[in-house]
Amino acid sequence: MTDAAEPELPRGIALAWGVAANPQRGPKREMSVERIVEAAVEIADAEGLSAVSMAAVAARLGFTPMSLYRYVSAKEDLILLMQEEATGAPSEATRTAGGWRERLEALYREQLQHYLAHPWVLDIPISGVPATPNSAAWMDAGLSALAETDLTYTERLAVMLLVTGTSHWAGTILAGYARVERERGLDGEAISRSEDAMFRTLITADAYPELRAAIEAGAFLDESDPFAFALARGLEGVSDYIAAAAADGRRDAPGAWVVPDDADIADDKKFREARKAVRAAEKALRDAHKLERQAAREARERRARQRSES
């Protein structure tokens, strides 16, 4: 009955959920999946994912490579378990921090922290939604943060994808720098400087005017956090979207259980007027921008003429 679905489960996923039939007969087991995963994680932390070979893990535990296959059906499974171990579940603190935005930001930070502590996790190929306890916990934490909003469940998933995408991307880039630092034996600033120098010789103002300008401006030496910027913009956009959707009187798509009051405001007279005012203001802003650009162009031409005359 209940076991009918289990045989369909991919082997590694079954292991992750702890659905492993412990044998009764035969000699005592000398190892355990946990110890194997632990050893593998230690190796990966120290020397990267590529250093994790069945032989290396076995050697660290004092056994022969093939012995591991009694516990783990393939290396792929081991890696899935490593990911599960390294990623962990979100902490209580981030699961209960302030409003939805604070909680998502906390989630981002904690995920990024994990990625920086175990950068090899970023090298693991992604195939579909990982159906493991910890990844489910992260997803659940994000969704519960968004539960206070009027968003559709589909939209909540999309927002979560935005958050995890940002932490994944930030981790990828930052871990890339960290790796170069270790390989070349330089500190971050030295890398930045040498990269900047290389750019200066390769990027000409002819071929790449804007990129060259950015280099000249020292933008590549800047130490601000572009990922925090990206996340802040994204969540700002989400916040706008929530407000706009509420204003549109959009009904939540799924069934009866969702926040029902959105539709109510759509035909409210005062609200409709306010909305009309917003649209007018948007148009006014667009026009003003157009005039501003035109003025800038004219001013530039005027100056150029003055300069060529003198």
Next chain:
Amino acid sequence: MTDAAEPELPRGIALAWGVAANPQRGPKREMSVERIVEAAVEIADAEGLSAVSMAAVAARLGFTPMSLYRYVSAKEDLILLMQEEATGAPSEATRTAGGWRERLEALYREQLQHYLAHPWVLDIPISGVPATPNSAAWMDAGLSALAETDLTYTERLAVMLLVTGTSHWAGTILAGYARVERERGLDGEAISRSEDAMFRTLITADAYPELRAAIEAGAFLDESDPFAFALARGLEGVSDYIAAAAADGRRDAPGAWVVPDDADIADDKKFREARKAVRAAEKALRDAHKLERQAAREARERRARQRSES
């Protein structure tokens, strides 16, 4: 003099920029870097990055594995060149599409297209800013789209990181699904359904209430595009940020070298007036938004009161 910097260039990068000393002596070359890269890309397109071995590439060209090392100093270089070939440069159409937002969205779409056409590019580890002609071209295109905004160069880079991050993340997830489709021989819908089924057996409402609710709501079977959603929110946030920064009267950060005529127009009278008008329009829009939100809140309360009375 000019060659002083070249020896410092990583081998692969020198190749990418076409700075390769063509030897004059010795037998005629039978291959070329281009043909090797082409063959490697064909293999990767057909069977993934892991199928690209020096032996496989050589075999496809009818040579022995070691012969390739006369053209490419290591596999790492070959992979860099493959990436350069597969990624290409942004098309004229996306470089000149509408306003900054349209152009960044076009950039995102074109990058994603490349990732889907050559998913193996996503398996290549990232180390620092790739200093290749094509990646510089993408960056330059994005920066030139943002040139019409008042953003700092540092901020423009951050926005570009947001855009490329989104396309990279979208590519990673979508390519992951595509790979599973090919490996398991199922179509996308079948995968979704089996994933959904697996989720339903593993994700309990006790342990993961919100995730379970999302599953029940069918959010995992939804076919909308969460990445387009994420990008739209991000750029919306950027747009807000630009407006807010302008309202704050923030001046562009970088120093004196910047596009010299920028400083010139700053004290042009007509331009200053146009700029003042923009700020006023922005403030008007913010106020309208505030009123809109307030109206929505009041409308909702009014309806709630009506409902509780009936």
Next chain:
DNA sequence: ACACACTGTTTACGGAATAAACAGTCCTAG
């Protein structure tokens, strides 16, 4: 007591990147 499920080990295979030594080719300096 004994079958046999289960343990960790040994051996073997095919494939990977690339170092080192090799014979053949063709430009260029003398």
Next chain:
DNA sequence: CTAGGACTGTTTATTCCGTAAACAGTGTGT
């Protein structure tokens, strides 16, 4: 015109990978 030697693609060898298959020893349930 003729070597010297730069440069070609090849051969051979080393080291490491994941894992299939056969193996001898161990301990439990019948």
